[in-house]
Amino acid sequence: MVEKAQLSEAELDARHAEKMRKKKAARDKIMATKTIEKGLLIVHTGKGKGKSTAGFGMVFRSLGHGHKVAVVQFVKGRIDTGERLALQRFDDLVTIKRMGEGFTWETQDRQRDIAAAREAWDAAKELILSREHNLVLCDELNIVLRYDYIPIDEVVSFLRDEKPEDVHVIVTGRNAKDELVEIADLVTDMTQIKHPFRSGVKPQEGIEF
Known part of the structure; x- marks a missing residue:
């Protein structure tokens, strides 16, 4: 087998072009079998940072196509997050429900947290069933x-039997329940490698919120 170092640039280019041609042919063959279009149940979970960020990324992607979207915040309702401030500029396409009262260690009131969670879940169900939105983000539902x-x-x-088939639903938050993972179409587990918080760096505007 001829070593790469012995090949000319033209030969390397030709070899690369042939490799990519075969890869494209294989990819096109696979794509031809993917014919289903449906509303997905998407779960972003794990200990790593980026779960809500990924969810909001899909929200902005959907907005880019002119789709209507809705966001229900189950926990961070009291925090003025950058995502929400940005989404307010698209008020003709976005519905935002600030339902949470903060993290559970802040309220220190289980019954109050349960009532807030119930109110948020009822709002999320109503938005999903309305079919007015292409995508509904249930932020921190997990x-x-x-x-x-x-x-x-x-x-x-509800998500398995009542969610309209053409509505996408995203659920974020750590520790996704096995039952939810089982029925989801797409599940991503964010893995934490390093985090500045462990080095004494506080949450910063534009990065954490």
Whole structure:
């Protein structure tokens, strides 16, 4: 086999072109079998940073195509996040529900947290069933499910059996329940490698919120 170092630039270019031609042919063959179009249930979970960020990224992507979107914030309702401030500029296409009252360690009131979670979930269901939005982001829903503020069976039953087939739903937050992962179409687990918080760096505007 001829070593790459012995080939001319023209020969390397030709070899690369042939390799890419074969790769494209294989890719086109695979893509031809993908014919289903449906509303997806998407879950972003894990200990790493970027779960809500990924969800909002899809929100902005959908907006770029002129689709209507909705966001229900189950926990961060009291925080003026950069995502929400940016989305307010698209008020003709975006519905935002600030339902959360902060992280559970801030309220220190379980019944209050349960009531807030229920109100947010009812709002999310209404937005999903309305079919007025191409995509609905349930930001930090996994957190209220982790603390059993809403029965997981109720959420799974609704998303599996009642969600309109043409509506995309994104659920974010750590510790996604196995039952939710099981019915989801797309699940991403964010893995933490390094985080500045561990080195004494506080959450900063534009990065953390």
